[in-house]
Amino acid sequence: MLTVLLILIPLVAGLVTFGLKGSGPKALGLVASLASLAVTVAALFQFRTAPDALQLTANWIPQLGAQFSVGLDGMGLMLCLLTAISFLLIFIVIYNREYERPNSFYGLMLLSQAGLVGVFTAYDALLFYVFWELALIPVYFLCSLWGGEKRIPVTFKFFVYTFAGSLLMLVGLIYIYLQTPEHSFSYASFVSGAVAPQDQSWLFWLFFVAFAIKMPIFPFHTWQPDTYEQSPTPVTMVLSGIMVKMGLFGVVRWLLPVLPKGAYMWSDVAIVLSIIGIIYASCIAIVQSDIKRLIAYSSIAHIGLMSAAIFTNNEQSLQGLMVQMFNHGINIIGLWIIVEIIQNRLKIKNLNEMGGIAQYAPGIAIFLVTISLANIALPLTNGFIGEFLMLSGLFQYNVWFMAVAGLGIILGAVYTLNMVQKVIFGQSNQLTETTTDLKGNELLVLIIIVGIILVLGFYPKPMLELVSSTTELVNKVY
Amino acid sequence: MNALISTALSGVVMMFAGLFIGNKQRIKFVAIVVLLISFAANLAELSTIGAGERTLYGMITISHFSILFNAIALGSTLIYFLLSGSAFEKVGEHVSDYFALIFFILSGITLVSTFSSLLILFLAIEIMSIPQYILAGADKKTPKSTEASLKYFLMGSFSTGILLMGIALIYGATGTFNVAELGLGAGKVNTLALCGIILMAFALSFKVSAAPFHFWTPDVYDGSPTVFTSFMATVVKAGGFIAFIRVFHGAFVGERLTADWQLLLAIITAATLIIGNFTAVFQQSVKRMLAYSSIAQAGFMLLAVISMNTFATQGIILYAAAYSVATIGIFAVMIKLKDYTFDGFNGLARTQPVLAITTTIFVCSLAGIPLTAGFFAKYFVLAAAVQQGNLLWLVIIAVICAAISAYYYFRVIIAMYFKQGEAETAEISGSFKLMLIITAAIVILLGIFPGLLLQFI
Numbered sequence: 028m029l030t031v032l033l034i035l036i037p038l039v040a041g042l043v044t045f046g047l048k049g050s051g052p053k054a055l056g057l058v059a060s061l062a063s064l065a066v067t068v069a070a071l072f073q074f075r076t077a078p079d080a081l082q083l084t085a086n087w088i089p090q091l092g093a094q095f096s097v098g099l100d101g102m103g104l105m106l107c108l109l110t111a112i113s114f115l116l117i118f119i120v121i122y123n124r125e126y127e128r129p130n131s132f133y134g135l136m137l138l139s140q141a142g143l144v145g146v147f148t149a150y151d152a153l154l155f156y157v158f159w160e161l162a163l164i165p166v167y168f169l170c171s172l173w174g175g176e177k178r179i180p181v182t183f184k185f186f187v188y189t190f191a192g193s194l195l196m197l198v199g200l201i202y203i204y205l206q207t208p209e210h211s212f213s214y215a216s217f218v219s220g221a222v223a224p225q226d227q228s229w230l231f232w233l234f235f236v237a238f239a240i241k242m243p244i245f246p247f248h249t250w251q252p253d254t255y256e257q258s259p260t261p262v263t264m265v266l267s268g269i270m271v272k273m274g275l276f277g278v279v280r281w282l283l284p285v286l287p288k289g290a291y292m293w294s295d296v297a298i299v300l301s302i303i304g305i306i307y308a309s310c311i312a313i314v315q316s317d318i319k320r321l322i323a324y325s326s327i328a329h330i331g332l333m334s335a336a337i338f339t340n341n342e343q344s345l346q347g348l349m350v351q352m353f354n355h356g357i358n359i360i361g362l363w364i365i366v367e368i369i370q371n372r373l374k375i376k377n378l379n380e381m382g383g384i385a386q387y388a389p390g391i392a393i394f395l396v397t398i399s400l401a402n403i404a405l406p407l408t409n410g411f412i413g414e415f416l417m418l419s420g421l422f423q424y425n426v427w428f429m430a431v432a433g434l435g436i437i438l439g440a441v442y443t444l445n446m447v448q449k450v451i452f453g454q455s456n457q458l459t460e461t462t463t464d465l466k467g468n469e470l471l472v473l474i475i476i477v478g479i480i481l482v483l484g485f486y487p488k489p490m491l492e493l494v495s496s497t498t499e500l501v502n503k504v505y
Numbered sequence: 506m507n508a509l510i511s512t513a514l515s516g517v518v519m520m521f522a523g524l525f526i527g528n529k530q531r532i533k534f535v536a537i538v539v540l541l542i543s544f545a546a547n548l549a550e551l552s553t554i555g556a557g558e559r560t561l562y563g564m565i566t567i568s569h570f571s572i573l574f575n576a577i578a579l580g581s582t583l584i585y586f587l588l589s590g591s592a593f594e595k596v597g598e599h600v601s602d603y604f605a606l607i608f609f610i611l612s613g614i615t616l617v618s619t620f621s622s623l624l625i626l627f628l629a630i631e632i633m634s635i636p637q638y639i640l641a642g643a644d645k646k647t648p649k650s651t652e653a654s655l656k657y658f659l660m661g662s663f664s665t666g667i668l669l670m671g672i673a674l675i676y677g678a679t680g681t682f683n684v685a686e687l688g689l690g691a692g693k694v695n696t697l698a699l700c701g702i703i704l705m706a707f708a709l710s711f712k713v714s715a716a717p718f719h720f721w722t723p724d725v726y727d728g729s730p731t732v733f734t735s736f737m738a739t740v741v742k743a744g745g746f747i748a749f750i751r752v753f754h755g756a757f758v759g760e761r762l763t764a765d766w767q768l769l770l771a772i773i774t775a776a777t778l779i780i781g782n783f784t785a786v787f788q789q790s791v792k793r794m795l796a797y798s799s800i801a802q803a804g805f806m807l808l809a810v811i812s813m814n815t816f817a818t819q820g821i822i823l824y825a826a827a828y829s830v831a832t833i834g835i836f837a838v839m840i841k842l843k844d845y846t847f848d849g850f851n852g853l854a855r856t857q858p859v860l861a862i863t864t865t866i867f868v869c870s871l872a873g874i875p876l877t878a879g880f881f882a883k884y885f886v887l888a889a890a891v892q893q894g895n896l897l898w899l900v901i902i903a904v905i906c907a908a909i910s911a912y913y914y915f916r917v918i919i920a921m922y923f924k925q926g927e928a929e930t931a932e933i934s935g936s937f938k939l940m941l942i943i944t945a946a947i948v949i950l951l952g953i954f955p956g957l958l959l960q961f962i
Binding site for chain 1: 922
């Protein structure tokens with residue numbers, strides 16, 4: 028029941044928001060995201076006592092054997108928690124920003140939240156596909172309506188890319204569906220191992236391409252930097268903090284257990300592509316002068332390590348992946364919030380025009396440094412534990428892969444610290460002298476983020492325990 | 506049978522209605538009433554056939570499938586009358602005659618869904634086609650309309666000739682017109698019959714505008730009065746597909762035989778998908794884009810014709826409904842616009858938000874986005890082709906084409922929502938908006954619960 032509520036709250040609130048005027052949309056957005064967080068926390072407690080109560084199955088299309096089946100496991104809960112926290116933080120930060128047609132803006136934001144939660148909770152393949160597509164549509168409109176100058180062609184590319192990927196996945200879903208003995212879309216029959224090994228080898232690519240486009244993995248990433256740059260920053264937060272996790276989630280939930288032999292056959296190729304992505308994106312990030320593009324490329328590099336970790340076939344890297352999915356979401360949203368604040372004050376994105384902000388806005392500087400250090404996985408920040416586990420898993424799989432992927436950490440430090448230096452230190456100029464420091468709601472959000480960074484950096488055990496059920500399960504199937 | 510009689514009678518009624526009723530609004534009202542009667546009469550037949558089917562003199566077979574399809578055709582026409590019926594009077598003086606012609610087309614469609622003899626199939630196709638030639642040329646003042654009519658007539662009668670030739674060859678090979686008694690599947694493939702089948706495949710491909718027999722489509726659809734293009738591209742095309750699927754799945758089944766025509770149709774399908782989708786990308790006029798999109802959508806429906814399984818039958822029904830309703834909706838909105846190019850839609854979201862949001866839903870349905878009827882329509886035809894087994898290459902072409910189709914469909918959305926401009930529209934009445942909303946609601950309802958329609962098969 029709580030699971031359905033998690034989808035329904037943003038869905039209903041989103042639809043209602045379209046009809047509101049004035050500051051109604053803002054208020055409803057805030058209330059709905061608070062309610063979502065409350066329900067997620069309630070679900071967390073229920074997960075400890077009675078996890079089965081979070082599952083719900085109802086008839087949907089009997090002719091097809093498709094059911095409305097939703098549920099939460101450790102990974103789903105973790106991602107729902109990330110979604111709930113992220114949307115709340117985003118809504119708080121943008122509370123005193125003005126957008127044209129706020130009712131549509133907040134309505135679409137809430138609808139995208141509903142789609143995302145749907146993806147993370149679906150236990151029926153067709154339902155998963157429907158939510159997978161639905162999460163895309165509101166984001167497409169958000170980027171195209173409120174984005175930068177080149178928004179229309181850029182988001183169009185993004186849309187056609189992901190749509191093509193999902194359609195390939197649809198073919199794969201149909202094929203597996205026809206192989207299941209009772210012609211059913213349910214998760215149980217998908218993982219029952221009905222697919223012949225020779226089929227798994229090509230089916231793997233139908234799924235992998237769809238997920239790889241979403242993550243994105245080299246060479247399917249070309250839509251991503253443009254889209255991140257052109258989207259309005261709150262939407263970029265959703266895209267980079269949560270939507271990329273759809274791809275990783277898809278691999279863990281719908282690829283590894285459904286096509287274990289296919290994944291085993293192609294794991295080397297997938298890991299090599301991911302590692303190329305790490306190095307390639309890091310190198311490009313180093314030479315970026317646009318702060319949004321820099322963070323976009325840094326995101327590709329981080330995601331590359333995560334996707335490499337998925338295919339290493341050991342429990343340690345999967346645990347690292349789970350923890351890092353959550354922490355990467357928090358950290359990258361933190362970075363985007365800083366970018367949003369700087370953009371709000373100075374209206375610039377070019378790093379070379381910034382500088383010296385630390386003198387005039389020490390608050391921004393402190394938080395930017397902390398979050399950046401978490402982003403490059405300094406020990407005692409939340410980023411460390413995940414990357415450490417993933418690299419250690421990669422080491423067990425192949426030393427050389429780990430060595431090259433490890434370079435990504437060093438390069439990550441180069442571009443991140445370079446960015447920090449250019450933004451807050453150095454010579455100030457006329458424009459940056461006008462920077463005003465953090466306001467109440469911005470301070471609140473950044474304190475929450477840094478709080479999460481430090482707490483999970485010191486004490487990651489609750490997070491590891493939460494996802495342990497999923498990592499154990501996946502490992503068994505593999 | 507009821508549907509055939511009632512639609513034919515309705516046509517006669519409408520012809521005479523023009524004599525006695527001067528008010529054009531009232532003529533539309535009469536047309537809607539007699540259409541509703543036909544709809545009810547068609548459904549009433551369900552009780553007479555029970556669980557099975559009924560054959561009349563070896564010529565017509567009435568089954569659940571045919572009644573369901575008739576209901577879809579009549580229901581789509583009802584939506585079409587309600588949305589675009591008022592636009593008839595802009596075409597010319599003879600409003601009641603136009604309604605009469607549409608009812609005659611409908612009676613042809615009810616024959617197409619029930620024929621059990623190849624002769625009746627031929628008659629049905631002719632009854633469907635001839636009124637269309639007249640409707641295409643209804644706007645007598647514009648040369649483009651006359652040109653469209655002439656082109657359609659010449660090409661159409663040529664293809665009908667080929668159809669007849671095919672039927673004659675099959676008769677020569679088997680000695681019967683009766684679909685159930687042809688017995689082509691048993692034993693060796695009869696060369697004479699195979700030639701006949703190929704000729705019939707060509708002729709029917711022409712009727713549903715499959716490549717390479719599609720060249721008439723853009724010119725005819727573009728030249729005809731828009732309100733009639735809307736009908737020709739939807740209900741009539743769906744009728745063509747029912748003819749296709751019934752004759753090929755019903756009569757030409759056999760281990761070797763099926764494989765022979767399947768390959769031919771698979772090539773036609775691939776060509777239709779590729780040509781339709783790629784050409785639609787380059788269109789500047791929404792009306793021409795919809796003409797090419799109708800070719801592209803025909804490619805998807807052909808997937809169902811090639812695949813011999815229950816998904817295919819369910820798919821063609823769902824596709825016919827989803828495609829017809831969405832396209833009728835878009836055409837209804839387009840008729841209200843002054844400018845049929847993509848630029849003509851610029852800024853429609855600001856001037857007419859209801860029109861914009863409903864058009865968005867229709868366009869998403871055509872593109873196959875989930876939660877719209879078009880998604881499950883595409884789902885079923887793709888599933889049918891995947892289940893067929895040896896057609897995976899065609900399925901991959903189809904999904905790539907589906908992704909391309911998102912490109913040109915979403916151009917409409919981009920124009921309406923993201924471009925600056927003042928889309929000029931004719932006056933929009935409240936009832937028109939209400940009807941659009943109902944139509945969009947049907948699209949979404951079928952997109953969430955396709956079982957509502959499928960349970961009747």
